[in-house]
Amino acid sequence: MASTIRVRAVAHGESTEVQSLIQHPMDSGFVKDKDGKLIPPHYIETVTFDWNGKRVFTAFWGPAVSKDPYLKFSFKGGKKGDALKINWSDNEGKSDETTATIL
Amino acid sequence: MSRIIIATPARLAVERRLVLQILGIGSLAAMGLAPGLVPRAQAAEQSLAWPKNAFAQKNETAALDALYEKPIVVPSDKVSLDVPEIAENGAVVPVSVSAALPNVTAIALLIPENPFTLAAYYPIPEGTEPSVSCRLKMAKTSDVVAVVEADGKHYGARKQVKVTLGGCGG
Amino acid sequence: MKVAIAAIGRRAAAGGILLLALVLPPASAEQRIDPAADQRAFQTYFRQAFPDVALDDFANGPYAVDKDMRKQWEEIMQFPPYDFALEDGKKLFETPFKDGKTYADCFPQKGIGIRQNYPYFDRQTGEVVTLDLAINRCREKNGEKPLPYQVGDMAAIDAYMASTSRGKPFAIEIPDDARALAAYEEGKQFFYERRGQLNFSCASCHVQAAGKRLRGDILAPALGILASFPIYRSDWGSMGTVDRRFISCNEQVRSVAFKPEDELYRDLEYFLSYMSNGVAIAGPGTRP
Amino acid sequence: MKPKKIMVRLALVLLVGATALAGGAPARAATQSDFEAAYRAAAEAERQAGALRNQWMPTEAALKAAEKAAAAKDYDAAVALARRAQALAEASIEQAKAQDQLWQNAVLK
Numbered sequence: 181m182a183s184t185i186r187v188r189a190v191a192h193g194e195s196t197e198v199q200s201l202i203q204h205p206m207d208s209g210f211v212k213d214k215d216g217k218l219i220p221p222h223y224i225e226t227v228t229f230d231w232n233g234k235r236v237f238t239a240f241w242g243p244a245v246s247k248d249p250y251l252k253f254s255f256k257g258g259k260k261g262d263a264l265k266i267n268w269s270d271n272e273g274k275s276d277e278t279t280a281t282i283l
Numbered sequence: 284m285s286r287i288i289i290a291t292p293a294r295l296a297v298e299r300r301l302v303l304q305i306l307g308i309g310s311l312a313a314m315g316l317a318p319g320l321v322p323r324a325q326a327a328e329q330s331l332a333w334p335k336n337a338f339a340q341k342n343e344t345a346a347l348d349a350l351y352e353k354p355i356v357v358p359s360d361k362v363s364l365d366v367p368e369i370a371e372n373g374a375v376v377p378v379s380v381s382a383a384l385p386n387v388t389a390i391a392l393l394i395p396e397n398p399f400t401l402a403a404y405y406p407i408p409e410g411t412e413p414s415v416s417c418r419l420k421m422a423k424t425s426d427v428v429a430v431v432e433a434d435g436k437h438y439g440a441r442k443q444v445k446v447t448l449g450g451c452g453g
Numbered sequence: 454m455k456v457a458i459a460a461i462g463r464r465a466a467a468g469g470i471l472l473l474a475l476v477l478p479p480a481s482a483e484q485r486i487d488p489a490a491d492q493r494a495f496q497t498y499f500r501q502a503f504p505d506v507a508l509d510d511f512a513n514g515p516y517a518v519d520k521d522m523r524k525q526w527e528e529i530m531q532f533p534p535y536d537f538a539l540e541d542g543k544k545l546f547e548t549p550f551k552d553g554k555t556y557a558d559c560f561p562q563k564g565i566g567i568r569q570n571y572p573y574f575d576r577q578t579g580e581v582v583t584l585d586l587a588i589n590r591c592r593e594k595n596g597e598k599p600l601p602y603q604v605g606d607m608a609a610i611d612a613y614m615a616s617t618s619r620g621k622p623f624a625i626e627i628p629d630d631a632r633a634l635a636a637y638e639e640g641k642q643f644f645y646e647r648r649g650q651l652n653f654s655c656a657s658c659h660v661q662a663a664g665k666r667l668r669g670d671i672l673a674p675a676l677g678i679l680a681s682f683p684i685y686r687s688d689w690g691s692m693g694t695v696d697r698r699f700i701s702c703n704e705q706v707r708s709v710a711f712k713p714e715d716e717l718y719r720d721l722e723y724f725l726s727y728m729s730n731g732v733a734i735a736g737p738g739t740r741p
Numbered sequence: 742m743k744p745k746k747i748m749v750r751l752a753l754v755l756l757v758g759a760t761a762l763a764g765g766a767p768a769r770a771a772t773q774s775d776f777e778a779a780y781r782a783a784a785e786a787e788r789q790a791g792a793l794r795n796q797w798m799p800t801e802a803a804l805k806a807a808e809k810a811a812a813a814k815d816y817d818a819a820v821a822l823a824r825r826a827q828a829l830a831e832a833s834i835e836q837a838k839a840q841d842q843l844w845q846n847a848v849l850k
Contacts, residue, residue, distance in 0.1 A: 182544075186536055195412065201532045205690075208420060210398060225333040236411055238331055242338040244394060244402035244420045246375045247690050248534050252416035253405075367525045369669070371515075371741040372687040377528035416528070447669030451658070451705055491848070498849045646844035647836065650797045650829070654840075656847050709796035717794065 187280035189264050196258030196282055198229060198237070200251050202268055208243040223271055224249060230265040231258055231282075258282050331406055338401050343393055346400040347430060350391055351437060356430055359384075359438035364429045366444050370421060373446040379416040380440075384433040387413030391432075396425030421446045486634045488627045488727060491641065495728045499676040503664065509622075511677030512735035518664040519671045526739065535612060535685040535737040538692045542613030545606055550595040556610070559591030568618035569734050572723045573626065574633040581636050581719040585611055585694055602713030603700070608683045608692035615683065615736030623680060623734065625727040640724030643717050644675075649708030655721070658702075670741060677729045679722065681738025688741060695722055771816035779823035780807055786830035795837035800829040 184203040189196055202224065209221030221243050229237040236255040258264070262282045269275035337349035347354055365379040380390055390413065392403045402419045413431065421427075421444060428441045499511065503518060510517040516526040546564065549555050557563035561570075571584035582590075588610055589599035600607040627633050647654045658667060659675035666672070683694045693701075696713035699721065703710040711717055783804060790796045807822035 182537075182540065186532070188532065199532050201534070201536060203537050206420075208398075210422070234410075235408055237408070238406050239415075239417075240331075240333050240338075240404040240406075242399055242401055242403065244397050244399065246418040246420050246687075248537070250416070250418050250529075250532050250534075252379075252531065254412040254414065255408075256410045256412075367521055369521060371522050371525050372669075374690065375529065375687040375741075377525050379528070416531075418529070451667050451670045451672075451702075494849045641848070642841075642844050645847040646840040648795055648840070650799050650833075652836065654844070654847060660847075660849065704798065707798045709791075709798055709801060711794070
């Protein structure tokens with residue numbers, strides 16, 4: 181299957197604006213399924229962004245972050261063509277990683 | 284009930300003293316996460332752990348205490364919190380925070396009326412703008428609280444978001 | 454007149470017991486079916502009700518008529534949640550069937566930039582064909598199983614095809630064919646007649662109450678309402694097609710919904726899309 | 742207004758049903774054949790509503806609940822639910838017939 185991570189990283193002068201969307205249910209643990217059974221919590225805990233071996237962003241999330249979570253931030257540095265590595269891991273130990281190119 | 288209080292000059296003085304004391308040991312409490320003593324630079328760069336204890340708290344004070352080691356949060360217009368007045372859907376509430384403050388080390392987002400108060404916690408490494416946007420779930424009408432840590436102090440902003448019953452989807 | 458009877462005849466055939474009541478059709482049923490005049494009246498109504506909304510903006514439903522909603526939408530559109538479906542849809546659309554053919558072989562212009570022409574009236578079979586129906590017929594023609602309607606792969610392919618048609622105004626044609634006019638009239642009746650235990654029509658919400666709140670939701674004006682389909686609805690947490698929306702609307706008024714692509718739903722889509730001629734395709738879209 | 746009339750009629754039918762249940766409670770408990778008769782009538786009305794393409798969800802729910810009560814041999818409840826289903830189905834038929842003409846009044850002109 182395709183990556184669960186979509187990234188749009190654009191260099192503007194001295195800084196790079198990063199937007200990402202991750203495909204993940206982010207089940208809160210408070211929602212019931214069709215049969216009335218609680219869907220167990222299943223959510224991303226940590227997302228990291230690395231540029232040039234430097235950690236430029238970390239997100240720590242709980243179950244209150246929306247399904248298919250979105251994130252936007254900016255960091256100083258980064259230029260067109262640079263690689264940006266993104267990794268997420270969830271409370272069930274699943275994870276995914278991708279490397280995007282800064283536009 | 285809220286920890287975001289209007290700080291009196293006396294309180295600020297106390298806080299300043301506390302901060303000065305803490306600075307000596309590298310404001311490790313800044314992160315307030317990992318049980319061990321982690322040098323700040325390293326904490327911000329690589330090896331932060333998911334703040335399990337803070338995410339388990341069910342009220343604002345407890346969550347902030349777990350996150351920042353009993354901070355005194357001062358309301359500040361330097362923290363701008365952008366949220367809708369009425370959520371189009373409680374499942375997807377766009378939230379943006381930015382801080383016009385130097386040396387920001389972390390941004391926390393809390394929703395006091397949710398089952399678990401802490402929604403998201405963003406340590407801000409050096410060189411990263413003190414600004415973040417994300418989308419949060421809200422169980423019902425609640426304040427959204429942003430607490431920014433800068434130079435070891437804590438600045439807050441809060442705004443109410445109304446969550447009404449939808450269900451027809453327009 | 455002849456056409457009017459044809460339209461009523463269909464309903465009566467479905468419900469035999471109506472026959473008696475229809476021996477003397479009401480005077481209004483004798484009115485000529487004039488889709489062009491209906492369309493003028495329909496569009497004039499909404500343009501006057503929402504003088505500040507540009508024609509194409511009607512595709513954006515509640516976001517066209519409420520500032521706070523629009524701001525949230527614009528934030529969500531910075532990275533729209535339908536992006537995953539759109540990407541899947543493109544891949545599915547381009548993947549050949551077992552016989553080597555692709556969707557492109559079934560459609561005019563290889564399926565690119567044609568969403569605005571659907572649904573259309575097929576003179577050969579005498580029925581309304583929606584894009585989703587055409588997608589499944591294409592599959593069956595090439596020996597593939599039809600896709601379930603409403604969600605998943607169907608919504609993804611639909612989303613991709615809509616995306617290639619963005620900016621192209623709805624251009625639905627109603628040929629001068631009694632059967633086409635009857636289908637149109639059937640769709641029009643479905644739109645305006647009250648149903649379900651709550652006694653609502655489509656028009657109750659999307660004409661009379663358009664732009665107003667129903668609980669927490671702002672009701673979309675009927676003009677252009679289908680131009681941004683398929684949609685990612687936060688409430689669903691997933692994509693849905695026109696069928697999914699019709700079915701959920703019906704159930705919300707406590708009416709037993711019909712099967713996807715039921716003739717009535719296709720006729721309704723035909724009517725609604727024709728009413729929106731001139732509004733540019735904006736799909737896929739997002740909704741609360 | 743026709744829709745109002747439908748509502749009034751629905752309310753009346755329900756009231757009659759309720760009275761039959763409570764005030765004019767039958768001397769004996771309902772039997773399986775009472776249920777079957779009541780259910781047949783309800784199912785027939787719902788079939789007619791289906792032919793008019795205007796069934797209501799609560800009718801279906803009442804029919805299912807009636808079947809369930811009958812399966813549990815609670816025929817009093819089963820009969821009451823079947824009658825409720827019949828009343829709802831009749832109201833939906835009434836609605837379909839009335840709307841077959843009334844819809845024209847709502848058309849934008």
